[in-house]
Amino acid sequence: MDASPSTGRPRSLRRQPASRRPWHPTPRTPLPASLTDDEIVQLVNEGPRAGQRRNARVERNLVTVWRTLYRLARADRSGHIATSRQQLVKALCGPDGIPGWADYRDPEQNELHHGRSLTRWLDLLVAAGLVESAGGVRRADGSWWRTEVVLRDRARIAAAFPGSSIGRAFGC
Numbered sequence: 001m002d003a004s005p006s007t008g009r010p011r012s013l014r015r016q017p018a019s020r021r022p023w024h025p026t027p028r029t030p031l032p033a034s035l036t037d038d039e040i041v042q043l044v045n046e047g048p049r050a051g052q053r054r055n056a057r058v059e060r061n062l063v064t065v066w067r068t069l070y071r072l073a074r075a076d077r078s079g080h081i082a083t084s085r086q087q088l089v090k091a092l093c094g095p096d097g098i099p100g101w102a103d104y105r106d107p108e109q110n111e112l113h114h115g116r117s118l119t120r121w122l123d124l125l126v127a128a129g130l131v132e133s134a135g136g137v138r139r140a141d142g143s144w145w146r147t148e149v150v151l152r153d154r155a156r157i158a159a160a161f162p163g164s165s166i167g168r169a170f171g172c
Helices: 037-046 055-076 085-092 105-126 153-161 165-170
Strands: 080-083 131-138 142-151
Touching: 037 055, 037 105, 055 080, 055 085, 055 105, 055 142, 080 085, 080 153, 085 105, 105 131
Parallel strands: none
Antiparallel strands: 080 142, 131 142
């Protein structure tokens, strides 16, 4: 272990220089309970895709995006996630990610090839009521640098669909 002469701490534990970008911490919200794949598919098919023909690829990809968001939230111990779009796309390109998404090893290339799809999946999750918000912060040049996602718990999902089969199924 290579210790720093000034602090006696390992180099890996020394404080790194502050980033040039200001970091705004996200509020801590309780981590919601995980949903089953069938519950996610029910919310999507009775919500934004109501009346449309079922599509296994769309359902699988939405479940994959939800699982990735939940994994990030669980790691942060909060239902409020703040991550860069590039990191989110990278997580979805991994072995547990969306089938067919290639990892181009370059964050800009990943964003170029998968950014619109990510926006579409997040919008569908918001419309289905699984995610409260999926907004972001843009740089001065218009590119995304931070995406904030708030996962909903069962009570909020039930409140979003009063009187429907979803509201009854998720009612507390």
